[in-house]
Amino acid sequence: MKVEDVVCPFCGCLCDDLVVEVEGTRVVSVENGCTLANEKFLGDNRLTSPIRRAGGAWQQVSYEEAIEETAAILLDADRPLLYGWSGTHGEAQSIGVHLGELLGALIDNTSTVCHGPSIMAIQEVGHPGCTLGQVKNRADVVVYWGTNPIDAHPRHMSRYTTFADGFFLTDAFLERKVIVVDVRKSESANIADEFVKIEPGGDYAVLAALRAIVRGKRSLIPSFVSGVSREQLFRVADTLLGAKFGAIFFGLGLTMSRGRYKNVRNAIELTAELNRHTKWTISPMRGHWNVYGSNEVFTWISGYPYAVDFARGIAFYNPGETTSVDVLRRGECDACLVVASDPGAHFPRACAEHLARIPTVQIDPHVNATTHLARLQIPVAVTGIDAEGTAYRMDGVPIRTRKLFTGRYPSDTDVLMKIYDRVKEEKGHG
Amino acid sequence: MAELLIRNAFVIDPLSGIRGEIKDIAIRDGKIVEDTGANAEVIDAQGCLTLPGGIDSHSHVCGTKVNFGRYMSPEDMRAGRTSRKGVMHVTSGYSVPTTFGNSYRYSTMGYTTVLEGAMAPLEARHTHEEFTATPHQDMLANTLFDGNWSVMEAVRDKDVKRAAAVVAWTLAAVKGFAIKLTNPGGTEAWGFGKDVHSIHDTVPHFGVTPAEIIDTMIRANEILNLPHSVHLHCNNLGVPGNYQTTLETIERVPDLHARRQTLYLTHAQFHSYGGSTWKDISSKSEDIARMVNARPQVAIDMGQVMFGRTTTMTADGPMEFKLYMLHQNKWSNHDVELETGSGIIPVFYSRKSLVNCVMWAIGLELALLTRDPWQCMLSTDNPNGAPFIKYPEIIALLMSRRFRDRESELLEPRTGHYVPLFAIDRELDWYEIAVMTRAAQAKALGITSIGKGHLSPGAEADIAIYPLKPQEIDPSAEYKQVMAGFGKTRYTIKRGRVVSRDGEVVVEGANSTIWTKARIPPELDLSSDPEFVKKFEQYYTVRMSNYPVQDVYLPRGVCIGTEASL
Numbered sequence: 001m002k003v004e005d006v007v008c009p010f011c012g013c014l015c016d017d018l019v020v021e022v023e024g025t026r027v028v029s030v031e032n033g034c035t036l037a038n039e040k041f042l043g044d045n046r047l048t049s050p051i052r053r054a055g056g057a058w059q060q061v062s063y064e065e066a067i068e069e070t071a072a073i074l075l076d077a078d079r080p081l082l083y084g085w086s087g088t089h090g091e092a093q094s095i096g097v098h099l100g101e102l103l104g105a106l107i108d109n110t111s112t113v114c115h116g117p118s119i120m121a122i123q124e125v126g127h128p129g130c131t132l133g134q135v136k137n138r139a140d141v142v143v144y145w146g147t148n149p150i151d152a153h154p155r156h157m158s159r160y161t162t163f164a165d166g167f168f169l170t171d172a173f174l175e176r177k178v179i180v181v182d183v184r185k186s187e188s189a190n191i192a193d194e195f196v197k198i199e200p201g202g203d204y205a206v207l208a209a210l211r212a213i214v215r216g217k218r219s220l221i222p223s224f225v226s227g228v229s230r231e232q233l234f235r236v237a238d239t240l241l242g243a244k245f246g247a248i249f250f251g252l253g254l255t256m257s258r259g260r261y262k263n264v265r266n267a268i269e270l271t272a273e274l275n276r277h278t279k280w281t282i283s284p285m286r287g288h289w290n291v292y293g294s295n296e297v298f299t300w301i302s303g304y305p306y307a308v309d310f311a312r313g314i315a316f317y318n319p320g321e322t323t324s325v326d327v328l329r330r331g332e333c334d335a336c337l338v339v340a341s342d343p344g345a346h347f348p349r350a351c352a353e354h355l356a357r358i359p360t361v362q363i364d365p366h367v368n369a370t371t372h373l374a375r376l377q378i379p380v381a382v383t384g385i386d387a388e389g390t391a392y393r394m395d396g397v398p399i400r401t402r403k404l405f406t407g408r409y410p411s412d413t414d415v416l417m418k419i420y421d422r423v424k425e426e427k428g429h430g
Numbered sequence: 431m432a433e434l435l436i437r438n439a440f441v442i443d444p445l446s447g448i449r450g451e452i453k454d455i456a457i458r459d460g461k462i463v464e465d466t467g468a469n470a471e472v473i474d475a476q477g478c479l480t481l482p483g484g485i486d487s488h489s490h491v492c493g494t495k496v497n498f499g500r501y502m503s504p505e506d507m508r509a510g511r512t513s514r515k516g517v518m519h520v521t522s523g524y525s526v527p528t529t530f531g532n533s534y535r536y537s538t539m540g541y542t543t544v545l546e547g548a549m550a551p552l553e554a555r556h557t558h559e560e561f562t563a564t565p566h567q568d569m570l571a572n573t574l575f576d577g578n579w580s581v582m583e584a585v586r587d588k589d590v591k592r593a594a595a596v597v598a599w600t601l602a603a604v605k606g607f608a609i610k611l612t613n614p615g616g617t618e619a620w621g622f623g624k625d626v627h628s629i630h631d632t633v634p635h636f637g638v639t640p641a642e643i644i645d646t647m648i649r650a651n652e653i654l655n656l657p658h659s660v661h662l663h664c665n666n667l668g669v670p671g672n673y674q675t676t677l678e679t680i681e682r683v684p685d686l687h688a689r690r691q692t693l694y695l696t697h698a699q700f701h702s703y704g705g706s707t708w709k710d711i712s713s714k715s716e717d718i719a720r721m722v723n724a725r726p727q728v729a730i731d732m733g734q735v736m737f738g739r740t741t742t743m744t745a746d747g748p749m750e751f752k753l754y755m756l757h758q759n760k761w762s763n764h765d766v767e768l769e770t771g772s773g774i775i776p777v778f779y780s781r782k783s784l785v786n787c788v789m790w791a792i793g794l795e796l797a798l799l800t801r802d803p804w805q806c807m808l809s810t811d812n813p814n815g816a817p818f819i820k821y822p823e824i825i826a827l828l829m830s831r832r833f834r835d836r837e838s839e840l841l842e843p844r845t846g847h848y849v850p851l852f853a854i855d856r857e858l859d860w861y862e863i864a865v866m867t868r869a870a871q872a873k874a875l876g877i878t879s880i881g882k883g884h885l886s887p888g889a890e891a892d893i894a895i896y897p898l899k900p901q902e903i904d905p906s907a908e909y910k911q912v913m914a915g916f917g918k919t920r921y922t923i924k925r926g927r928v929v930s931r932d933g934e935v936v937v938e939g940a941n942s943t944i945w946t947k948a949r950i951p952p953e954l955d956l957s958s959d960p961e962f963v964k965k966f967e968q969y970y971t972v973r974m975s976n977y978p979v980q981d982v983y984l985p986r987g988v989c990i991g992t993e994a995s996l
Contacts, residue, residue, distance in 0.1 A: 005973040016976045101520045126760035133767025133971040279623030299500045303507035303522025313513030398555040
């Protein structure tokens with residue numbers, strides 16, 4: 001059976017034009033997908049049943065037992081952490097937040113090690129953005145800053161920017177200028193009209209220089225700013241100012257290099273400044289397919305996009321204090337539930353070590369680095385393959401992922417609802 | 431059969447012609463009935479003011495831009511928070527509360543139905559997700575068509591049937607309730623950083639004017655026989671001198687409907703400015719009210735501004751940018767492909783600012799100068815003019831000249847020279863307040879026939895009982911009591927069930943979402959229309975099959991079906 005218009009649950013592009021062929025409970029072919037999509041749909045080696053660590057070995061347990069034990073671990077904890085959420089659908093994320101308030105837990109998503117600094121910058125200065133179709137139909141200048149879409153978001157350029165024809169650009173590749181800013185010449189830089197090579201850690205200064213030029217202060221610019229020549233800065237600024245519609249996309253090159261959220265703030269303020277002259281937008285290249293959904297769901301329930309601490313009863317948010325890495329590094333948590341992400345692979349060593357010391361339960365379809373730190377793992381259906389639910393694309397457009405077949409795994413929602421009910425039974429109201 | 435009997439209620443039910451009498455109200459299975467059996471649960475209202483549940487016909491509470499208002503404002507989230515308690519979830523936020531925060535606060539003020547003022551069709555799923563997390567109110571969504579390419583092409587081709595077909599397809603696809611036009615044409619122009627400055631400016635690339643969009647959509651709306659009229663946010667919002675745009679717009683409106691208005695002009699306060707700059711801005715409420723008084727085919731809501739901190743958010747992207755230039759605070763913008771735009775900035779309305787004082791006065795003047803309360807509804811364009819929790823204070827201001835005079839002493843001293851407010855003696859009575867907070871909304875939205883906004887047998891048992899005894903208090907003098915009373919019901923009853931009591935929420939709640947579906951002839955169904963399908967294939971970034979909002983997002987959807995006159 002061929003299913004059309006399938007939504008890809010891999011990256012924040014959330015491409016929804018895949019054609020996937022299914023035989024029984026197996027995906028046999030994928031059309032229109034990038035290599036990442038193909039791997040996600042076809043290379044699907046799943047854990048077959050819940051497993052529990054027993055001494056040095058793993059033993060299989062039933063779902064009932066695993067759910068009961070997870071609830072017991074969470075109920076027993078003084079400072080539980082509910083982490084992850086970016087690789088599952090919104091309905092499961094919503095149960096997660098309610099579980100957090102019931103337990104007085106700390107709940108956090110993968111933004112904490114990704115675009116968390118972007119969120120902090122947005123909270124200081126706002127976010128002039130747009131949906132990706134605005135860019136596709138209108139943008140004559142596109143800037144990729146500290147991001148390499150060809151590797152990380154392989155279809156971003158063909159669906160939304162460089163190669164995507166739109167209403168106002170019928171031959172986008174020729175009519176649209178692409179500028180890539182990075183510390184090294186990436187694959188994406190190879191196909192750009194202009195590559196701006198910055199010395200590592202120099203983003204803030206280069207953004208500040210561009211802001212100064214846009215404000216008419218060319219005479220202040222020294223001959224080189226973080227390795228970029230004044231001539232190139234002038235040229236780039238002229239391109240930015242000459243655009244009819246410009247779009248900046250930025251990645252972890254800005255959020256996770258020296259300056260962090262201040263870099264992003266500077267980039268947003270450059271965008272706001274450019275809007276006094278012409279139309280510009282700026283957007284973070286969100287990684288996980290539904291990380292933006294976790295920000296949205298957390299926000300409408302608790303008021304904050306990530307790092308929400310319910311320990312005081314109210315929702316409390318203070319990145320640097322309530323962010324997972326900081327809490328784990330301080331050794332504060334005494335239990336952790338990991339859902340749909342892999343902190344074992346992404347967190348600093350000290351945090352991973354703490355996760356290994358405390359009872360960590362992982363809800364995830366696959367064996368990953370976190371499995372090696374966990375005490376218990378519950379495999380679930382993969383959203384977008386054998387489970388469905390809401391996802392938010394990197395630009396905030398909500399799309400419902402499809403269920404291609406009914407398999408033998410429960411969904412994240414099924415498992416989390418059972419844990420929630422079990423916890424609620426113990427805690428009651430009040 | 432769940433039965434409830436409310437005894438000794440001082441009932442004002444304008445749609446049933448009840449202007450204040452002591453009555454009993456019988457309820458069975460969520461509906462108002464003639465009488466109940468002997469075993470009905472009884473609530474003694476003790477002569478307290480009892481009204482149909484409040485209806486907000488224009489508020490921003492759910493969806494992409496509202497949530498972004500929360501996302502970007504941890505300072506606002508901190509400014510209002512409650513912990514989990516009983517059946518109540520955690521809440522955060524002052525001007526843009528979390529969904530449960532909105533729902534509980536509305537509920538304790540006696541509001542049982544709320545219309546979200548602006549839903550971008552492409553992002554409708556988000557609005558519906560938040561609707562289900564707003565459990566105490568039935569929800570409806572105004573659907574944005576102001577910059578819709580297919581609509582503008584139909585307008586250009588002078589093809590009103592095609593415009594109607596676009597509306598019908600879209601409302602059914604996104605489970606929307608009504609047509610919303612926000613700065614028509616302006617949001618498309620903003621796609622390239624431009625705006626339109628009069629209703630006769632041409633929208634770049636599409637060759638149509640705002641006036642043509644408005645005219646065509648009014649006719650399309652009536653062809654589809656939709657319950658509500660076109661819901662318009664006029665061009666030039668917030669611009670000194672804009673009252674002329676507003677008057678020109680109203681003058682064009684034909685009278686096409688027997689039972690309700692033909693055009694609903696929202697947040698009229700923001701569109702009633704004289705002068706030419708911020709330095710000489712003045713109130714033109716008298717001109718606007720005179721025009722409204724002469725045209726029964728229009729209805730307005732106040733868009734009252736109240737002093738203090740709030741967050742502005744609208745689909746009117748260019749206006750928010752202008753506001754950002756003025757305030758230099760943080761600014762968010764979010765344009766939506768082929769459809770509309772939006773913007774958000776936080777603001778502080780100050781009594782020390784002459785401009786803000788003039789704005790404050792204009793909203794009140796519009797309510798006091800519009801003769802027929804059915805034509806002017808109470809609103810703050812929540813949270814743009816103020817968060818909706820300010821409604822009780824607005825009611826008190828409208829009911830008490832003394833309160834207004836006392837407030838005048840606190841304003842920027844020149845205010846009196848720019849506004850007529852302090853020459854107006856009118857004090858609204860309980861009946862007029864009941865009209866302006868529920869009955870007029872039900873009539874304007876066209877939802878009386880599904881049992882909203884009144885208490886006659888068969889109606890939904892949505893009821894608010896306020897701790898106010900109209901026979902004992904003088905609102906003109908005791909305005910503080912009026913304010914407190916409207917702030918917290920003794921009982922709020924939703925579909926026959928007590929949902930909150932003395933400010934405490936007592937049930938989790940389960941709301942409905944009301945949407946419209948107009949039946950049109952098959953030859954006008956756009957599902958397989960080549961031009962329309964091409965929009966999705968070439969210009970949208972979402973496939974046509976992934977665009978419609980699935981039924982699963984409306985666990986308790988109520989569809990109002992209509993038959994188009996085509």
